[in-house]
Amino acid sequence: MRVVAGIAGGIPLETPGTGLRPSMDKVKAAMFSSLGERVPGARVLDLFAGSGALGIEALSRGAREAVFVEKDRRAALCIGRNLAKTRVEGGRVVNADVFRYLRGAAGGERFDLIFADPPYAAGEESGGIAGRLTRAPELLAVLEPGGCLVLERASGGEAWSAPGWELLRARRYGAAEVVFAAPSGGGAA
Numbered sequence: 001m002r003v004v005a006g007i008a009g010g011i012p013l014e015t016p017g018t019g020l021r022p023s024m025d026k027v028k029a030a031m032f033s034s035l036g037e038r039v040p041g042a043r044v045l046d047l048f049a050g051s052g053a054l055g056i057e058a059l060s061r062g063a064r065e066a067v068f069v070e071k072d073r074r075a076a077l078c079i080g081r082n083l084a085k086t087r088v089e090g091g092r093v094v095n096a097d098v099f100r101y102l103r104g105a106a107g108g109e110r111f112d113l114i115f116a117d118p119p120y121a122a123g124e125e126s127g128g129i130a131g132r133l134t135r136a137p138e139l140l141a142v143l144e145p146g147g148c149l150v151l152e153r154a155s156g157g158e159a160w161s162a163p164g165w166e167l168l169r170a171r172r173y174g175a176a177e178v179v180f181a182a183p184s185g186g187g188a189a
Contacts, residue, residue: 005032030171042063
């Protein structure tokens with residue numbers, strides 16, 4: 001796994017070795033191709049950050065700031081090492097549960113882009129963690145008007161939908177589906 005493009009393009013990233021499933025380079029490249037000009041200057045929130053690959057990719061491509069939220073301590077430390085290795089600026093690691101962070105620790109911060117790559121397995125039949133996340137009103141509250149959520153989830157399930165969100169596009173890449181969504185009535189990807 002590596003940074004695909006930008007100022008840190010080609011630099012390999014460490015994975016935390018905690019059983020997390022990092023986004024494939026092909027999927028990352030497609031995500032960022034779809035986002036295009038939304039990335040430069042953006043404030044980015046990387047939820048279930050794992051190795052930090054998505055937020056680091058955004059910083060490498062010109063995002064102004066990225067906050068990485070990761071519950072697993074070893075993974076959070078890995079993100080810090082990857083930020084140092086890539087020498088991208090504007091990254092901040094928060095070692096916390098994503099839902100707890102959204103309920104209070106976000107402290108009124110708002111973001112232009114939110115990347116979320118939650119674990120696929122637990123409770124997938126009811127939308128799993130991805131479904132719980134998109135039903136959380138706090139997620140909508142931290143997204144700037146006109147902002148975009150980029151959610152990676154298991155492919156092959158029901159078509160994605162969530163109250164308060166408008167589906168902009170969805171693409172499948174093997175076992176992964178990438179969903180681009182905006183608050184109902186806001187923006188396009």
